[in-house]
Amino acid sequence: MEFIFIISLWIGAVAALLIMWARLDRQAPAGLRAVAFLASLCLLIIVAACPAVIYHMLLVARGKSNQISCMTNLSNIGSALALYEADQGALPGESWNDQIAYRTSQEDFRCPELDEDYGYSLNSGALWMKTGSILTPSSFVVLFDGPGGANRVGGADTVQYRHAADTALFLFADGRAASVNRRKADSLTWHENLNLKQDVK
Numbered sequence: 001m002e003f004i005f006i007i008s009l010w011i012g013a014v015a016a017l018l019i020m021w022a023r024l025d026r027q028a029p030a031g032l033r034a035v036a037f038l039a040s041l042c043l044l045i046i047v048a049a050c051p052a053v054i055y056h057m058l059l060v061a062r063g064k065s066n067q068i069s070c071m072t073n074l075s076n077i078g079s080a081l082a083l084y085e086a087d088q089g090a091l092p093g094e095s096w097n098d099q100i101a102y103r104t105s106q107e108d109f110r111c112p113e114l115d116e117d118y119g120y121s122l123n124s125g126a127l128w129m130k131t132g133s134i135l136t137p138s139s140f141v142v143l144f145d146g147p148g149g150a151n152r153v154g155g156a157d158t159v160q161y162r163h164a165a166d167t168a169l170f171l172f173a174d175g176r177a178a179s180v181n182r183r184k185a186d187s188l189t190w191h192e193n194l195n196l197k198q199d200v201k
Contacts (some may be wrong), residue, residue, distance in 0.1 A: 010026075066112035067163050067179065070119075073108045074143060074169055074177040077120065079140065080104040082131075082175065091129045091142070096122045097151045113162045116148025123152045125191045126173070137173035139189045146168045154188050 006121040059175050080103035085091055092099040097109060097118065111119025123141045134140045145160045161168045169181045170188065182187065 009015075012126075024147025048188045060138075064164070065168070069112045070145070070163070070169050071177050071179070073111065075169045076104055076108045076118065076169045077143060078139050078175050080108075080175065081171075085131060089130065091126055091131065092122075093127050094153055095151050096127075111145060111162070118148055118150045118152065119145065121152035121154040121158060123154055123190055127153065132172045133154075136189055138176065139187060140173040141188050141190055142171050142173050144168060156185065156188070158183065 006072045053084075077100070080100040081091060083103050084100050102116075106117065109118045109120065110116070113119070120143050122143055126140070131137060131142075144154075145162060146154050147160060148159050159168050161182045163169065163179065166182045167177055168185075169177060169180070171177050
């Protein structure tokens with residue numbers, strides 16, 4: 001739809017310029033005709049650049065909208081995981097999609113940036129975890145943007161930075177969903193043996 005809109009805008013603008021040029025008085029002084037020609041040429045250049053600018057703006061707007069939807073999905077899944085943990089005493093295992101499906105909708109599992117029905121992975125270090133036992137819940141990854149497919153489990157090497165500015169979305173053990181740039185991903189925590197309170201002497 002964006003492509004059709006841009007092409008239509010460009011064709012309409014060019015047509016308007018041609019009509020304006022055709023209506024110029026051919027008896028006008030040569031200097032005036034030259035000025036009119038230069039003005040029309042400048043306007044044509046500006047109009048030619050407009051589609052690229054508009055298209056970029058549309059892409060940015062769509063990317064922002066997708067990121068907001070994705071963040072909402074992660075928050076909804078996070079709520080379902082919290083309810084599951086309250087019932088079972090720990091986060092789910094490898095079939096986590098199936099185990100929380102009754103607490104959320106199918107659309108929550110789908111990242112708008114993917115054509116797949118499932119777009120998120122559970123941190124393998126969070127399987128069967130008790131979030132209350134995690135020492136640094138604000139940086140401990142529970143869920144993240146991963147490859148498509150149901151019941152995906154993975155780690156730092158499977159993150160897909162598919163959102164704007166080379167970012168991915170993460171759900172942390174404190175229940176917070178956030179966007180993280182690839183360059184800052186090293187600050188995230190993935191493994192329970194580094195974060196369990198019982199490991200602290």
